[in-house]
Amino acid sequence: MNSTLLNTGWPMWVMLAIVVGATGIITSRFLDLSAKKIFSAAGRALIQLILIALIISQVSTSWILTIALLLLMLGVAVFTSTQRIETVRWWVPASVIFGGVAPVVELMFGFGVLPVTPLAVIAVIGQLIGGTMSATNLAGRRIEQELSQRAGEVEAALALGFPENAARNLVGRPVAAEALLPGLDQTRTVGTVTLPGAFVGLVLGGASPLEAGLVQLVVLINLLAVQAIAVSLLAMMIERKIGVRA
CATH class of the missing domain: 1.10.287 (Helix Hairpins)
Structure with missing residues (x-):
């Protein structure tokens, strides 16, 4: 066989x-x-x-160790994002990553979609944290670059009477959305262009293609949601200079 x-x-x-x-x-x-x-x-x-x-x-046999591992994953994600987004303090990526992941995970538990078992929790939440970190890093770096390169446009908007956060919003918000494009494209083309990891892993592990496809659908939709929340929070905080280094 x-x-x-x-x-x-x-x-x-x-x-x-x-x-x-x-x-x-x-x-x-x-x-x-x-x-x-x-x-x-x-x-x-x-x-x-x-x-x-x-x-x-x-x-996998201990909830205490499971929570400790998830906190370690979150800590590494925050550390990585803080290195990538040089103008913000560490608690900014911590807030947006947690703020993106927490409500979606609560919904998954609330509707009984995510089994309350250590292995399932580690696998799903770990993937959500990783995807949110990637989107946060991309959005933060793009906003930084755009605000630096187009500082004159921000000043022009201020001269026209725009509040500072609105002036920074005009420059930063459009490029922040670019961080969602990889996840959006993956979701739109799943099954036709890409076969993501969760689907392939489940099939290789013996699950039926239908079961694997439904699990992958849950992961993709929730991943897109956590990334959208995190990027929106990050853009708002940078625009309002919340946690931004002087």
Whole structure:
């Protein structure tokens, strides 16, 4: 009987070494991105995935450890966003990531969609935190760049009598929406262009394609929602200079 799981034997390691090496060469030669960053990212991914697999195997029987792991995920996401968005204090990304994820997770629990089990909670909430972090980083950096490059337009709006937050809104809000485009495109093209990770993982794990598709639908819709909430909150806070470094 053929297994639906991917082959993780030695050929996989050879293939990954070739792919990572080729990616490093391409990015360093054609995209002005150091190959070292590609190798570092791949190495960190390997170490972190091994560690998280070992950790999850232990925390799946303890709610205390489950909550601790989720807090660690949130902390790493906040730290990463604070590094990416240089003009805001750490509690700004903390607020918007938590503010985006919390209400959606509450709805999932309220309607009984998300099982109250450690593994399900870690898998779903972890994915929501990661997706929200990515959108937050992209939105924050784009707003920063736009406000810096188009400072004259902000000053012109102020001269015309606009409140400061409204003047900054005119420049920052349109580009903030760009952070939602990757998630929006993925949702619109799912099943036709892309087969996302949750769907593929469930099918490989033995779930029926229909069950996998419904689970993926829940993940995509909720991910789009948390990203929209987080990006909106971030744009509002930056426009009003809440938590923005002088």
